[in-house]
Amino acid sequence: MTSEKVFVVGGTGNVGKQTVRALLASNVPVTLFARNPAKVKELFGDSDLVSVVQGDLDEDLTPIKQGIVGHTRAFLLCAPEDMAATKGTIAQYAFEAGVKQIVDISSISAGFAWRANLIGYNHFLAEKRMVEEIPRPKGAHVVTLRPSRFMSNAILYDRPHGNVLRDVVAADQTQSWISPNDIGALAALILQDDINKHGDGVYDLIGDVVTVEQRRAIFESVLGQPITYERITATEKFNTLNKFVAHLLPFPAIVSLATLVDAPAEPSLSLPILLGREPETLEQFISSNKAALQ
């Protein structure tokens, strides 16, 4: 068995569970910081490779200070209100405990123009805190993954309602997507790679770029029924999004999500190098999640 041991924050969600599954499949022991140990057991079974440190990021980070001792690497995904403070504190505990690599899930919007939107700015500040401000021992690194829009959004809310797909942009507008399976798989690969290979690497993750019309056609083909596209106002999109994320995000962040118009983009050329295969397409992701659409 490997001498590596990975501490995981955010391992029971969309992306993190893919990372944990991939690490377990390679016999890498993981410890999850989780608020619900029953969910950990439900997702990953009773494996000897899995430990849990129970806690809530919004209440108390000190269980992480003790719990992370003895780990060589860490996976960090979270979106608390003060992301820089929370991720910074976790990074500080990690480096004090001798962790040599943190793989951080950020957002492509962290690289947008200065304060272009609140979500990107929060991720930017968290990256800056971890990479530039927290002292770390020589040889310890932070690898930053900057995903574009998650394909899971297309199952959760960027999907047809009834037979109508609605969005705020023109039908020929392109949008960038990445599969959460690919983000999780890539994090697991990096967590098993030589630490010096990635250093303080930062990777933008765009797995597929499709127009809204192409997304409509994908839904039509996967669902086997006619789907039309209706261009709606930003207010209408805001009201829909608000139903799903009002408990997770502050008002300005929901406004920016509802009004986001992507700059022209291409799939990241780095992804096949990093993953050792082509990234998942939006069509593949929607097809394999067809059951969740019905």
Ligand SMILES: NC(=O)c1ccc[n+]([C@@H]2O[C@H](COP(=O)([O-])OP(=O)(O)OC[C@H]3O[C@@H](n4cnc5c(N)ncnc54)[C@H](OP(=O)(O)O)[C@@H]3O)[C@@H](O)[C@H]2O)c1
């Ligand atoms: N959606 C997008 O298009 C997009 C694009 C780029 C970047 N991102 C970033 O990706 C991240 C979201 O990833 P995801 O979809 O994998 O999230 P997710 O499915 O909501 O999972 C969040 C994880 O964090 C845990 N968590 C949440 N609040 C917690 C708390 N107070 N204490 C302890 N654990 C807590 C959750 O635990 P439970 O299982 O207990 O809930 C879960 O393990 C965010 O940082 C977001 O900004 C998203």
